Amino acid sequence: MTLEQEIGISLRRQGLTIATAESCTGGALAARITSVPGSSAYFTGGIVAYSNVVKQSVLHVSPQTLEQQGAVSRQTVCEMAQGVMQLLHTDCAIATSGIAGPNGGTPDKPVGTVWIAVAYKNKIVTHLQSGDCGRVENVQRTVQKALQIVSEVLKERENSN
DSSP: OOHHHHHHHHHHHHTOOEEEEESTTTTHHHHHHHTSTTGGGTEEEEEEOOSHHHHHHTTOOOHHHHHHTOSSSHHHHHHHHHHHHHHHTOSEEEEEEEOOSSSOOOSSSOTTOEEEEEEETTEEEEEEEOOOOOHHHHHHHHHHHHHHHHHHHHHHHHHHO
16 A cells, blocks of 8 residues: 555545645645545645745745745745645645755755655644755655655554544
8 A cells, every 4th residue: 555545544534634835846745645546535735836936925934934044944844834734724734845956956955955844733743855866756755755754643643542
């Protein structure tokens, strides 16, 4: 069974919904989630926010966060996750922002630097991923890690009930 299938079963069992806010993954995360038949029961939608303008105007990421922390930062993905949860009225959200490559890296944030946030209610789990494996692999690794985090958060929630 795939991670996205396990997540779908868990979301249905718990009566929860999920949405995505993606930058560097460009919709690949939403594609994995919606590859599961019946995912419309728990996946409400996703926003691909490649530009900072969309991050600000649609997801309500603070201009100060983008100016001070940058688009590839823990604070930005946290605000993206919270923004998409509010916008699409979901229980959970996943956000990604990073530098997939091959260009765009800096000494502080080299290619392969990606932040992931998974939000559930008032809790946010974040993960910093690093290491450049090439654009396609950087995106695939990010999607896989994001799904793993969601799975862990859902299992933790289920076990605490």
